Amino acid sequence: MNRLRLLSSIAALALCGSALAQQPAPQPAPAAQPAMEQLTPEQRAALAKQDADMGQAALQVMQLVDGNRIGEVWDGASAAMKQMVNRDEFIKQVTIDRNRLGAVASRAAPEVSRSLFRAGQQVPEGLYINVRSATRFANSAEPVRELVSFRLDEDRVWRVSGYSLR
Template sequence: MSRSALLASLLVFTAAAGAQQQAAQPARPVAARPAPQQQKLTPEQQAQVTRQDAEITKAAAKVVQLVDTSKTGEVWDGASKVAKNLVNRQTFVSQISADRKKLGAPAERKRVAVTRSAYTAGGQVPAGNYINVVYATKFANAPQPVRELVSFHLDDDKTWRVSGYSLR
C-alpha cells in the first residue's frame, strides 16, 4: 500500500467496546503467512465478539454517513491519535473528497466482513489492535462495486476510534 493510500485510510471515530471484549478476540498475525489455528471460543466469548461486531458496524455506518454527507472533517476530528500522527486534517479531507468526487454518490452499500488484526512496532501500520469493517459499495460513476474500508484502533484509553477510511 502506498504512503498516500495509507494516509488516506487512517482516521478515527469513537466506538463503544470494552477492553475485556478485545482480550477475547483472536488477532491475525502481521506477516503474510497462514494464520495459526484459531482457538475455539467459549459461548461467552462468541457472544462478546457478536456484540462487538454489532457496535463496530454501527460506528462504521456513522463514519460512512459522515463521509457521504461531506462531513469528513468531523471524522478526522474524532480520529485516533494513530491516524492524526500520520495525516493532517486538511490532507485527510481533501484526499477523501477527491476520491469520492471521482466515484460519485453511493448507490448501494453492503457490509461484507468485520476483521481483526494486531500489528507490532516497526511495520508499515502503527502497532496496535485494529478492527476493520469492509463494505462492497456501488457508486454512481463506478461500473463495479468498490471496497470501502473503515478501520478502528484500540487506543490507550481502551476506546475504539476510527483509524482509517479507504476506497479500492
C-alpha cells in the same frame, strides 16, 4: 480472567450526535485472535455483538463521509491516524476519491476483521478492527471496497484510524 475472555469484553465505538464520541474498552487486548472453535458460546456471542456494533459504527463513519462531514471523522480519530495525515490532507484526499466515484448507490453488509500490528510495521502498533463494505457508486460499474479501520488506543478507547476506497 483469561485472554480469550478479554477479547470478548472489548467495547465497541459509540457515536454521539453528529460528532464521534467513544466509550472505553474495559479490558486489555489479547496478543492474538483465538480460533472461533476455541471460544465458548458466550464469547462467540460477545464477538458477534462487537462485530455488529463496529459494523454500525463504521456505517455511521461512512454516512459522515457521504454527507461531506469528513472533518468530523478526522476530529474524532485516533492520535495515531492524526500523526500520519493532517486534517486538511485527509479531507482533501477523501473528497477527491468520493467526487470521482459519485453518489452512493448501495452498500453491502459490513464484514469485520481484526488485526494485531507489532512495532516496526507500516501502521502504528496496536489492535485494529477493520470493517469492509462492497459499495456501489454512481460513477463506478463495479463495487468498490469501502474500508473503515478502528484502533484500540492506549486509553482503551476504539477510534477511527482510517478510511479508504479501493
